[in-house]
Amino acid sequence: MKNLKDSSYTRRAFRAVFVVLGKLPKKKKLVVFESFHAKQFSDNPRAIYEYMKEHYPDYTLLWSVDKSAIKLFEEFKVPYIQRFTINWFWTFPRAEYWVNNVRLPLWMPKPKGTVYLQTWHGTPLKKLGLDIEEVHMPNTKTDSYKKNFVLESEKWDYLISPNSYSSEIFKRAFHYNGEVIESGYPRNDILSNSSETLVSNLKKDLGIAEHKKVMLYAPTWRDNEFYQKGKYKFEFQFDLKNWEKEFGDDWVLLSRMHYLVAENFDFSAYEGIVYDVSRYPDIRDLYLASDLLITDYSSVFFDYAILNRPVIFFMYDLENYRDQLRGFYIDIEKDAPGPIVQTESELFQAIQELKDMDVQSNQAFAKFKKRFTSLEDGRATERVVQAFLK
Known part of the structure; x- marks a missing residue:
C-alpha cells in the first residue's frame, strides 16, 4: 500500500x-x-x-x-x-x-x-x-x-x-x-507564561518524583547516518551506567530523540532513572519540566534559553558535522550560551559545574539571549x- x-x-x-x-x-x-x-x-x-x-x-x-x-x-x-x-x-x-x-x-x-x-x-x-x-x-x-x-x-x-x-x-x-x-x-509563549504549578503537574504526569532534578537530552540526527530515507541511526556517546553512578541519586534523564531517528531505545535497566520521551507529544512540556539541557546541533537551545537554565553542548563530532555535513550560521564555539564538550568525562564535569549555576550572571548567555530571544514575550x-x- x-x-x-x-x-x-x-x-x-x-x-x-x-x-x-x-x-x-x-x-x-x-x-x-x-x-x-x-x-x-x-x-x-x-x-x-x-x-x-x-x-x-x-x-x-x-x-x-x-x-x-x-x-x-x-x-x-x-x-x-x-x-x-x-x-x-x-x-x-x-x-x-x-x-x-x-x-x-x-x-x-x-x-x-x-x-x-x-x-x-x-x-x-x-x-x-x-x-x-x-x-x-x-x-x-x-x-x-x-x-x-x-x-x-x-x-x-x-x-x-x-x-x-x-x-x-x-x-x-x-x-x-x-x-x-x-x-x-x-x-x-508558554515558556514565558509558565507557572510553578504547571511545572509540578508536568513532573507528576511524567512519573518523576517531586524532589528529583531533571536533565533533558535532546540531540539531532546526522544526515549521513541512516537506515533508509527518513530513518536515521543514533548511538549514545556516553555510558548510561556511568551517568547513573554519577547523577542517579538526585537526577533523572529524559531522552528525547529527533523525530527522524528510527531507534527504539531500551531503558528498562534504568527504570525510574532514564525516561524515553521521544514520543512525548510536545517538547515544550519537557523544557518546562527540566532543570538542565544537553543538546548538540539541534535548534532546541534557542528556545530553552528563554527559561534561563543551563545548556551543555555535547558535540562529540563537531569537526565532521561543521566541516563536512552541514556547516553553521554562527560561530558556535564563540557564541554558544554554554560549554561545548566532546567526551563523556568532559560532559560529566560540565554538568557538575553548571547544575547549580545561575546562568543569567554569565555574559555570553545574556548576550546570546538578547540576540535571539528578545521577541519572546x-x-x-x-x-x-x-x-x-x-
Missing part, C-alpha cells in the same frame, strides 16, 4: 484531484493545521490552534493527520481529518487557511484563494535549504533538494520568524520573497494570528 501511495502514478492522480477540488468555492474561516508531516500535535501550529480555539470561536479549526497519529489526536480530543482520504481531499484544498511547520508533499499545489502560513520549526544553527553546499541525505540529490525547496516556498503567503537573524537566513535559504512575520515563535501567537488573518 505504501509503495502504491508513493508511486509517481498515484502522485499524479492525487494532484489532479487536488487541483479540481481546489477550484470549488472556499470553505470560509476554515483553518487546516499540520505539524511534522501530519504526525504530531505540537510546535507552532499547536500554539496557533490553541490560541484561535480560545479567541476565534467563529473559525473552524481542523487538523490534517497521518493514519499513524490518529490515536494521539483522539486522546487530545482534537478535530481532525485523516490524510489522503476522500474526506481529506474534499476538505483540505478548499480550506481558506493552511498552517504548517514543514514542507508539504510536492504534488500538492496551493489553490487560488488559499492563505498558506508556514511557521517553520526553529532558529537555524545548521545550514538550511539553498545554503547547504552538498546534501548527504539518502536518495537525495543536492540540485533536486534545492529546487524542491524553491517550489515549496513559492506556495507560502506568510513565513514566521523568531528573530531578525532568522528572517535574513530564511529569505535566502528558502528563496522566499513573501511576507515575513517577525514575531517570536508561538510555541515559546509570551505574545508571539497573538501577533502571528493578527497578521495572517488580516
Whole structure:
C-alpha cells in the first residue's frame, strides 16, 4: 500500500484531484493545521490552534493527520481529518487557511484563494535549504533538494520568524520573497507564561518524583547516518551506567530523540532513572519540566534559553558535522550560551559545574539571549494570528 501511495502514478492522480477540488468555492474561516508531516500535535501550529480555539470561536479549526497519529489526536480530543482520504481531499484544498511547520508533499499545489502560513520549526544553527553546499541525505540529490525547496516556498503567503537573524537566513535559504512575520515563535509563549504549578503537574504526569532534578537530552540526527530515507541511526556517546553512578541519586534523564531517528531505545535497566520521551507529544512540556539541557546541533537551545537554565553542548563530532555535513550560521564555539564538550568525562564535569549555576550572571548567555530571544514575550501567537488573518 505504501509503495502504491508513493508511486509517481498515484502522485499524479492525487494532484489532479487536488487541483479540481481546489477550484470549488472556499470553505470560509476554515483553518487546516499540520505539524511534522501530519504526525504530531505540537510546535507552532499547536500554539496557533490553541490560541484561535480560545479567541476565534467563529473559525473552524481542523487538523490534517497521518493514519499513524490518529490515536494521539483522539486522546487530545482534537478535530481532525485523516490524510489522503476522500474526506481529506474534499476538505483540505478548499480550506481558506493552511498552517504548517514543514514542507508539504510536492504534488500538492496551493489553490487560488488559499492563505498558506508556514511557521517553520526553529532558529537555524545548521545550514538550511539553498545554503547547504552538498546534501548527504539518502536518495537525495543536492540540485533536486534545492529546487524542491524553491517550489515549496513559492506556495507560502506568510513565513514566521523568531528573530531578525532568522528572517535574513530564511529569505535566502528558502528563496522566499513573501511576507515575513517577525514575531517570536508561538510555541515559546508558554515558556514565558509558565507557572510553578504547571511545572509540578508536568513532573507528576511524567512519573518523576517531586524532589528529583531533571536533565533533558535532546540531540539531532546526522544526515549521513541512516537506515533508509527518513530513518536515521543514533548511538549514545556516553555510558548510561556511568551517568547513573554519577547523577542517579538526585537526577533523572529524559531522552528525547529527533523525530527522524528510527531507534527504539531500551531503558528498562534504568527504570525510574532514564525516561524515553521521544514520543512525548510536545517538547515544550519537557523544557518546562527540566532543570538542565544537553543538546548538540539541534535548534532546541534557542528556545530553552528563554527559561534561563543551563545548556551543555555535547558535540562529540563537531569537526565532521561543521566541516563536512552541514556547516553553521554562527560561530558556535564563540557564541554558544554554554560549554561545548566532546567526551563523556568532559560532559560529566560540565554538568557538575553548571547544575547549580545561575546562568543569567554569565555574559555570553545574556548576550546570546538578547540576540535571539528578545521577541519572546509570551505574545508571539497573538501577533502571528493578527497578521495572517488580516
